[in-house]
Amino acid sequence: MHELSLAQGLIDQLLALADKHQAEKITKVTVIVGPFSGIVTDSFSFGFDALKQEQNPTKESVLVLETPPPEYTCLQCGNCFTSPAGQVQKPRPFSSTLPCPDCGGAHCTAKGGDELILKQLEME
Amino acid sequence: MCDVCGCQLTGTSNKRLVEVNQSLLEANDRQGDANRTHIERMGAVAINLISSPGAGKTTLLEHTIDALGSELRIGVVEGDIETERDADRIRAKGVAAVQLTTGGACHLDAPLVHKGLHALEDQANSKQETAEGKKYDLIFIENVGNLVCPATFYLGEHKRVILVSVPEGSDKPAKYPTTFRGADLFVITKTDLLDYFDFSLDEADKEAGRIQPELEIMHLSATTGDGFSAWIDWLKKLVA
Numbered sequence: 542m543h544e545l546s547l548a549q550g551l552i553d554q555l556l557a558l559a560d561k562h563q564a565e566k567i568t569k570v571t572v573i574v575g576p577f578s579g580i581v582t583d584s585f586s587f588g589f590d591a592l593k594q595e596q597n598p599t600k601e602s603v604l605v606l607e608t609p610p611p612e613y614t615c616l617q618c619g620n621c622f623t624s625p626a627g628q629v630q631k632p633r634p635f636s637s638t639l640p641c642p643d644c645g646g647a648h649c650t651a652k653g654g655d656e657l658i659l660k661q662l663e664m665e
Numbered sequence: 666m667c668d669v670c671g672c673q674l675t676g677t678s679n680k681r682l683v684e685v686n687q688s689l690l691e692a693n694d695r696q697g698d699a700n701r702t703h704i705e706r707m708g709a710v711a712i713n714l715i716s717s718p719g720a721g722k723t724t725l726l727e728h729t730i731d732a733l734g735s736e737l738r739i740g741v742v743e744g745d746i747e748t749e750r751d752a753d754r755i756r757a758k759g760v761a762a763v764q765l766t767t768g769g770a771c772h773l774d775a776p777l778v779h780k781g782l783h784a785l786e787d788q789a790n791s792k793q794e795t796a797e798g799k800k801y802d803l804i805f806i807e808n809v810g811n812l813v814c815p816a817t818f819y820l821g822e823h824k825r826v827i828l829v830s831v832p833e834g835s836d837k838p839a840k841y842p843t844t845f846r847g848a849d850l851f852v853i854t855k856t857d858l859l860d861y862f863d864f865s866l867d868e869a870d871k872e873a874g875r876i877q878p879e880l881e882i883m884h885l886s887a888t889t890g891d892g893f894s895a896w897i898d899w900l901k902k903l904v905a
């Protein structure tokens with residue numbers, strides 16, 4: 542349950558940015574949550590919505606989470622491919638059980654995807 | 666735009682988009698980099714030890730101190746939710762130890778470790794300081810017992826070591842992939858219990874290797890000493 546401390550960190554970042562840009566309020570917050578960042582998006586949103594009430598600039602902020610699909614590297618041929626959104630295997634996202642589309646190899650390991658990035662803000 | 670009739674004359678609409686593109690962990694990672702500089706200034710290499718509660722982190726450290734304490738200057742930063750118990754166990758071995766209590770948080774973060782490193786530096790006695798001001802060779806940061814949350818927070822460590830003990834089961838790499846992904850070394854502990862538990866070393870090794878192909882893997886029992894020398898050699902190589 543470290544989502545709450547990350548949400549608190551995001552709120553702190555938002556307050557600093559609102560101050561820097563002399564904005565009264567932040568209306569929309571877009572965050573990229575990588576598929577392997579270890580973040581439970583529902584808990585993160587829940588934490589954010591609870592914490593945003595405590596200060597005026599974030600009271601009306603709507604949190605939008607973008608979740609890009611995972612990328613895999615085939616351990617046999619080195620080919621990289623993106624798992625189509627519908628085919629992400631939830632229980633074992635780190636080693637794709639989809640065969641490599643290039644060589645058919647069965648051992649594909651996930652690459653990158655641990656990012657957690659504040660992408661864009663809409664402010665007034 | 667005007668709230669009453671929708672005209673553009675009031676000119677008060679101040680809506681704007683700002684591209685930020687900043688990591689949510691930036692503040693933590695920046696402090697982590699500063700910690701690393703601090704660790705290196707003290708002359709040391711640091712290891713972040715991560716496992717679930719009871720996997721044997723402190724026991725492994727006690728035996729490591731027995732084996733290396735006379736030739737290396739070791740310091741330990743202990744992370745726990747409550748109590749000084751782990752730090753007391755380490756101090757009983759004659760090694761400097763700082764206890765960080767998170768008061769509830771499930772992981773250590775870089776700002777907390779920053780405090781721990783300063784306290785550890787203060788504990789170093791003048792005998793162990795070299796002419797260049799180097800005080801330690803090896804610093805262990807024992808994270809809060811948790812196989813999930815500590816993986817997200819970089820503390821400034823040089824190497825990240827994951828422990829799984831035999832009673833926990835060989836499915837742990839498959840079930841906690843995020844943690845294994847960022848690791849440098851995977852140590853399976855309490856191998857003296859293999860006869861009593863349904864633990865497959867082969868399954869654990871294979872799953873971990875599939876998640877992180879470059880992961881180094883060791884099997885050991887700190888109490889019987891089986892496989893323990895590989896760990897000691899790994900540490901010596903790291904410090905050399």
